[in-house]
Amino acid sequence: MTPASIAPASIAPVSIAPVSIDERLEQVRAGLDRISPQEAYEGFQAGELLLVDTRYAELRERDGLIPGALVIERNELEWRLDPLGSHRAAAITSHDQRLVIFCNEGYASSLAVQSLLQLGLHRATDLIGGFQAWRSAGLPVVDADSVPDPVTKPIA
Numbered sequence: 001m002t003p004a005s006i007a008p009a010s011i012a013p014v015s016i017a018p019v020s021i022d023e024r025l026e027q028v029r030a031g032l033d034r035i036s037p038q039e040a041y042e043g044f045q046a047g048e049l050l051l052v053d054t055r056y057a058e059l060r061e062r063d064g065l066i067p068g069a070l071v072i073e074r075n076e077l078e079w080r081l082d083p084l085g086s087h088r089a090a091a092i093t094s095h096d097q098r099l100v101i102f103c104n105e106g107y108a109s110s111l112a113v114q115s116l117l118q119l120g121l122h123r124a125t126d127l128i129g130g131f132q133a134w135r136s137a138g139l140p141v142v143d144a145d146s147v148p149d150p151v152t153k154p155i156a
Helices: 021-030 037-045 057-063 074-081 108-118 130-136
Strands: 050-053 099-102 124-126
Touching (some): 021 108, 037 130, 099 108
């Protein structure tokens, strides 16, 4: 049996023309309302959004953490942010939450947000420039060692 022959009848195979990752990133970002570090900080301080850190442990340990951000590595993101999912993070309560996803420099997070939008998380976006832009803007960062268990729990 080929994969196409066991696929549900309602899902037709899709043929996609090859594109470079730079072209794909441009396409994805054209449909996003990305926000600056300062906008994200202000929205977070006002309780209007949840910051989600998708960087891997080595980067968090090297560069630190944004206080209050929910840490969910990229490979678990959809499962932890799906409000209907059995593995969702406790901080995720609805498809209407404003989620700001960030990676190290703002590339992978743009692609991740597209996946979240496809899950119906229509207010998800990403941080322009990622963690590095946040830090360069002089916004709050704490040492990873100062947070006992940041993974999937907002940092106090």
